[in-house]
Amino acid sequence: MSAGAEVRGLLVVYTGHGKGKTTAALGMVFRALGRGMRVTVVQFIKGKWKTGERLFAERLCAGFGAPPPPHPPPEGGGGGGGL
Secondary structure, three states: OOOOOOOOOOOOOOOOOOOOHHHHHHHHHHHHOOOOOOOOOOOOOOOOOHHHHHHHHHHHOOOOOOOOOOOOOOOOOOOOOOO
């Protein structure tokens, strides 16, 4: 990337009835990870299901499923004042 180029993220949302959404999302995740990109996955599951994808990821990645760390405060103290 050239100096001064803007770095942008990408948000992809898979919705709809039927199968294939998780497969498509994980395919994109693995391609991005293979290219050294940072990836976050958020999956909404009804109930307390232990999906196969989650069980595999827990074995593969230490800390999988843990909430992300808080964002650091903005430089300069955040400004904006209180409520």
